[in-house]
Amino acid sequence: xxxxxxxxEIVAAPESASSTPYPSSGTAWYSxxxxxxxxxxxxxxxxxxxxxxxPMKRDMHLTDTQVGLMTGTAFAxxxxxxxxxxxxxxxxxxxxxxxxxxxxVWSIMASACGLARTAAQLFVARMGVGVGEAALSPSAYSMIxxxxxxxxxxxxxxxxxxxxxxxxxxxxxxxxxxxxxVSHAGATFDVPxxxxxxxxxxxxxxxxLPGVLLPLLLLTFREPRRTxxxxxxxxxxxxxxxxxxxxxxxxxxxxNKTFYALHFVGIALLAMAGYSVSSWLPxxxxxxxxxxxxQVGKVLGTSIIIMNSIGVLLAGVLCDRMTxxxxxxxxxxxxxxxxxxxxxFACFPPFMPTVxxxxxxxxxxxxxxxxxNTVATMAINQVTPNQYxxxxxxxYLFVVNAFGLGLGPPLVGWITQHVLHDPAKLRxxxxxxxxxxxxxxxxxxxxxxxxxxxxxxxxxxxx
Numbered sequence: 001x002x003x004x005x006x007x008x009e010i011v012a013a014p015e016s017a018s019s020t021p022y023p024s025s026g027t028a029w030y031s032x033x034x035x036x037x038x039x040x041x042x043x044x045x046x047x048x049x050x051x052x053x054x055p056m057k058r059d060m061h062l063t064d065t066q067v068g069l070m071t072g073t074a075f076a077x078x079x080x081x082x083x084x085x086x087x088x089x090x091x092x093x094x095x096x097x098x099x100x101x102x103x104x105v106w107s108i109m110a111s112a113c114g115l116a117r118t119a120a121q122l123f124v125a126r127m128g129v130g131v132g133e134a135a136l137s138p139s140a141y142s143m144i145x146x147x148x149x150x151x152x153x154x155x156x157x158x159x160x161x162x163x164x165x166x167x168x169x170x171x172x173x174x175x176x177x178x179x180x181x182v183s184h185a186g187a188t189f190d191v192p193x194x195x196x197x198x199x200x201x202x203x204x205x206x207x208x209l210p211g212v213l214l215p216l217l218l219l220t221f222r223e224p225r226r227t228x229x230x231x232x233x234x235x236x237x238x239x240x241x242x243x244x245x246x247x248x249x250x251x252x253x254x255x256n257k258t259f260y261a262l263h264f265v266g267i268a269l270l271a272m273a274g275y276s277v278s279s280w281l282p283x284x285x286x287x288x289x290x291x292x293x294x295q296v297g298k299v300l301g302t303s304i305i306i307m308n309s310i311g312v313l314l315a316g317v318l319c320d321r322m323t324x325x326x327x328x329x330x331x332x333x334x335x336x337x338x339x340x341x342x343x344x345f346a347c348f349p350p351f352m353p354t355v356x357x358x359x360x361x362x363x364x365x366x367x368x369x370x371x372x373n374t375v376a377t378m379a380i381n382q383v384t385p386n387q388y389x390x391x392x393x394x395x396y397l398f399v400v401n402a403f404g405l406g407l408g409p410p411l412v413g414w415i416t417q418h419v420l421h422d423p424a425k426l427r428x429x430x431x432x433x434x435x436x437x438x439x440x441x442x443x444x445x446x447x448x449x450x451x452x453x454x455x456x457x458x459x460x461x462x463x
Contacts, residue, residue, distance in 0.1 A: 021146075021227040028147040031221045032159050035140045038103055039163025040170065041211045042133045045110035046075055047171040048207050049126075051297045053283045055200040060119045064423065068413030071279040074123045076405035079130030080398040087138040087394030088246065091387055095139035096223050100215035102135025107211030114197055114204030137377070137397060138390040145381040145389065146224040151324055154331075157378040158316025162309045165370050168278060169304030171207065176297020226386045249391045259383075259451045260392070264399040266444035267335065267376040269437040271404025272411075273342050274369065276433050279409040284350050284427040291355055299359050307366030311338075315371035319378070328456040329449045331379035334371065336445045341368025343438035350427035383455040408433060 022028060049056075049071050056062060056070070090098050109128030116122035140160060148156045188196050194205060253260050282296040315334050322330035345365035352358040377393060384392045415429035416422070 021225055022149060023147055023222070023224050027221060028156070028224070029159075031147060031224070032144055032156050034217045034221065035099075035136075035143070036160050036163040036166075037217065038099065038136055038214055039140070039160060040167040041103070041214060042106065042136055043164050043167025044171040044207050045106060045129055045211065046133065047168040047278055048110075048203055049113070050279050051172060051176060051282055051293055052200040052203060054286070054293060055198065056122075059198060059200070060122070062119060064413035064417045064426070065410060066119065066413075068279070068410035070119070070122060070126060072275060072405040072407075072409030074126035075130040075133075076401040077130065078127050079134045080401045080406065082131055083134040083138065083394035083397050083401075084246075084391060086135050087390040088249075090135075090139040090142060090390035094223060095143050095390070096218045098135050099139050100218050102132045103211060103214045104132070105135075106130075106132025107208055107214070108132075110208030110211065111205050112208075114201040114208065115194060116201070134394075134397070138393040141377050141381050141393045142226075142386070142389045143224055145378075146227045146386070150382065151320060153378050153382065154316040154319035154323065154374065155313075156316070158313045158319075158374040161316075161370070161373040161377075162312045164373055165304050165308035165312055169301045169306075169308065171301070172282075172297045172304065173301025174207070176294045176301060246391075249388055250395075252385075252388055253392060253395060256455070259448060259455055260380075260395075262444050262448035262451070263332075263376075263379065264396050265403070266339075266441045266448065267372060267396075268400040268403035269441040269444070270335075270339055270342060270372050271400045272408035272437045273346060273434040273441075274408075275404045276408040276412050276430055276437075277346060277369075280412050280426060280430050281349065284430050285358065287424050287426055288350070289355055289358065291358075300362055303359075303363045303366045304370075307363050308370045311367040311369065311371045312374050314367075315374040319375050328453040331375035331382070332445055332449045332452050334375045335379075336442060336449075338368045338370075338372035339438055339441045339445060341365070341371070343435055343442065345369075346438070347431045347435050350431060379452065383452070383459045408437075 023031075053067050053071075057067060062070070086098065086102070106129045109125050109132060112125040112128065113122060116125055144156050144160055145153065188198055189202050190196050191202065191205065197205065282293055282300065285291055285296050286293055315338065319330045319334045322333065327333065342365075345361070346369060348361040348365065349358050352361050377396065380392060380396055381389050412426070412429045412433050415432065416426045420426075420429060
């Protein structure tokens with residue numbers, strides 16, 4: 001039944017009872033798998049730099065604050081600001097095409113990080129990686145939401161978001177192996193086309209170049225039909241999907257500002273904890289314990305691939321189970337569990353009395369560390385109309401990465417350099433940022449739960 005409204009008012013779109021709006025199960029899961037592979041490579045290219053802090057500081061004469069800017073702010077700068085205009089294209093045009101261009105750009109720029117000769121060149125190259133990666137997730141979130149019914153979205157988003165843990169884990173694991181193999185100072189290599197590069201530069205090139213072939217995978221499936229579209233009445237009185245202006249999108253967000261603000265900032269603080277750990281934990285351990293960067297990379301990478309990936313997938317399964325049991329706030333509840341785990345376990349590794357216990361604590365903390373990623377974006381897309389989804393997701397990513405990448409790693413470096421005045425105390429700065437951000441996140445997510453339940457009831461009218 002078509003809801004009634006005055007001309008120009010947004011109303012629910014009619015759905016056909018005779019056919020499902022979703023693609024076949026096989027097609028849907030295949031498309032999510034392809035998008036997950038893209039996400040794996042994106043996190044490889046954004047995370048590899050964490051193992052290269054030592055040689056970068058040595059060869060480019062960087063301070064801890066500058067390293068934080070390279071690992072976080074440089075990537076986040078254009079990733080956040082270009083996310084919204086790119087997402088506007090995704091809400092109007094081919095999402096596959098937009099992702100293809102983005103993958104190509106970030107892979108080229110990730111390799112360009114390996115050609116940087118100065119700090120300024122490396123900063124610009126990292127910005128380029130952010131530009132390309134800004135095209136992926138808003139488009140992917142929209143496509144996944146259009147491919148599955150609500151009862152299966154948890155698992156679908158879990159599969160996609162396992163790309164975070166696989167990508168970060170592979171970057172650290174393979175990076176650790178490469179760093180161990182070429183760890184002697186001053187090592188250089190002659191690479192065809194690229195010329196002579198240092199060992200740490202070679203890591204960027206090796207991890208970045210394979211991504212240029214990924215866009216071919218997008219040709220192997222069709223883009224899903226858009227579902228959950230709110231429609232307006234045109235001047236002729238016919239129902240049609242609107243093409244909202246940027247002002248209309250921002251107006252929609254503003255009208256629902258309490259939910260979006262609490263949810264966005266709550267998740268952004270968890271991202272701050274996550275990016276701070278991924279950027280600084282290897283270096284924090286190397287500065288205090290008798291371990292090498294290569295050793296830390298291998299153990300941390302293995303843990304992320306196994307434990308963090310299990311946590312991400314379990315979060316999706318738990319969310320779907322809670323949804324089928326009638327719990328309207330299932331995604332927020334799972335995010336709260338993840339936040340509590342981060343506050344409890346993620347602070348242990350830098351303070352364990354022995355190296356063996358460090359490795360154990362890293363594995364234990366991994367199970368809840370990335371679980372919130374599964375449900376955070378799913379929650380947004382479930383209660384946001386289709387024609388706003390990619391753009392609202394871009395606003396979400398803007399907030400998350402402004403806090404997570406733009407503020408987290410630089411804050412840890414700044415506290416170490418200007419407050420603690422001792423490089424060996426990096427671990428204190430790291431744990432302070434992680435614990436503080438996780439606790440505030442728990443408070444915000446607890447406050448958003450009842451609001452989200454109301455938003456679910458509203459969304460049910462046009463779903």
